[in-house]
């Protein structure tokens with residue numbers, strides 16, 4: 238056979254139907270692709286069996302301390318089991334874990350109520366708004382046991398003891414919820430040409446907070462702020478860190494929202510103006526609903542980044558999910574489990590981020606009113 | 609001669625500049641109650657700018673505009689009062705894409721005129737029927753054809769019970785087969801006695817509804833005439849040229 242004939246026959250394989258056709262079309266269509274395909278298969282061959290061996294086949298599921306673990310072999314998952322409470326709840330007193338559990342339940346129910354179709358659209362909005370306003374207070378009261386110095390639940394658990402997954406959730410959900418109103422105002426302010434003072438204040442604010450690394454902000458909030466505040470002012474570290482995160486995040490969200498605002502056609506403003514809507518009604522009823530819909534991907538992207546960035550609070554001595562997981566391995570009894578700790582924390586982060594991303598895709602589809 | 613008292617829109621010596629560019633030059637203009645005025649002229653002559661000044665979507669530097677005896681100024685309250693008298697239909701419809709047709713129609717009555725939801729919906733349905741699209745009330749603008757969207761936009765304007773309606777090339781963004789359905793609705797309105805200012809290139813339609821045709825070029829009103837004379841023997845050279853070009857197309 239001549240070379241051209243072989244070549245021709247080979248080309249024809251790509252037009253076959255079914256698996257063979259698919260393989261030749263997608264994986265083996267050119268010499269470079271053939272090379273890449275085999276290289277990828279080789280990589281998978283290296284990674285997958287090793288991972289399965291480590292995570293499942295050679296893994297140790299039961300034990301009491303690092304003495305029960307053979308470190309040359311697989312993962313020792315009993316470490317997670319033993320330190321589970323620390324990773325999820327931080328140093329929250331063991332006898333009162335029902336309180337963080339109640340918070341998880343409330344969060345889960347709220348998220349289900351808002352993201353699924355159990356409630357009618359109207360109820361959903363009402364519930365969502367109520368939850369947005371009241372939940373921060375409710376969660377704070379349940380976890381801390383007091384508000385504004387009034388004891389409601391016994392005992393009062395200081396915010397310094399909050400940790401683990403619950404702290405990560407508080408910082409990220411609290412951060413994104415509280416930064417929203419501020420971000421919207423900053424975005425609107427930055428576009429407000431008729432009031433230069435407002436405009437330049439917003440620009441300065443955004444550029445300042447966006448230009449500083451989050452680590453610096455957290456550090457300032459934790460170390461510098463108490464020095465600057467008048468003697469005797471008590472303001473707990475969680476609150477300070479949260480404010481830092483909110484200001485930082487608001488600057489980002491403001492820019493995301495401003496991007497969306499720019500995409501709204503001028504005709505929408507003109508139609509609203511000619512119908513005599515005031516500035517705030519125009520913004521709230523016409524412009525913002527359309528803008529927010531446009532910027533869902535950007536906001537979700539920021540939220541996912543924030544969710545993971547909250548792990549930076551470890552540098553100011555707070556015990557978020559990642560820090561609790563790693564910190565657990567510093568206990569002499571549990572030294573050597575660092576990989577398990579990272580993998581477990583990574584899985585939890587991944588589930589939360591992936592879930593958020595999936596939901597945002599669903600939301601975008603649902604809100605699409607052009608066909 | 610027109611009765612000055614009856615004039616619902618009175619424009620005197622209106623001048624507007626975009627930077628150095630003189631868009632509107634000494635416009636004098638009077639529109640009486642129930643009068644239908646058609647404004648035409650070549651592209652860039654300032655037609656849109658002129659009618660957008662009337663509800664202050666554009667500001668202007670010199671001259672005065674009076675709507676229903678309210679002298680337009682920069683003052684917010686005055687602008688709102690004037691906008692209550694006039695309502696505008698845009699070339700690009702400018703419906704609110706995130707709201708259903710019914711919500712598009714009831715939004716301003718509820719939030720601006722403080723109508724109850726029930727009242728507003730009744731009015732909305734009445735006007736949707738008037739523009740022949742009552743079946744579409746629960747759809748979104750993106751699901752309607754251009755002609756239907758423009759009719760919804762007209763109904764939305766009507767829901768505000770305006771004294772005057774401004775149309776800025778209401779059919780220019782439409783496919784040819786949809787133009788007549790929109791023009792028919794406007795003709796019906798005209799026949800019922802609505803005061804209207806229409807910028808349009810549809811000369812047949814202009815001839816049908818106009819009490820008066822204004823021809824604009826280079827920011828000036830060059831000729832103001834009744835439709836009969838304007839179309840049959842225009843006074844001005846530029847109007848002649850313009851009509852010739854329009855008819856050729």
Ligand SMILES: Nc1ncnc2c1ncn2[C@@H]1O[C@H](COP(=O)(O)OP(=O)(O)OP(=O)(O)O)[C@@H](O)[C@H]1O
Pocket residue numbers: 626629631650651652653654655656657658
């Ligand atoms: N925002 C603006 N800044 C500067 N120049 C402008 C602006 N808006 C319009 N113009 C200019 O003003 C002139 C009049 O514009 P206008 O939109 O009123 O024209 P028109 O008669 O409505 O034309 P068309 O038939 O194309 O709609 C045009 O030459 C245009 O380029």
Ligand SMILES: [Mg+2]
Pocket residue numbers: 655656657776777
């Ligand atoms: Mg125009």
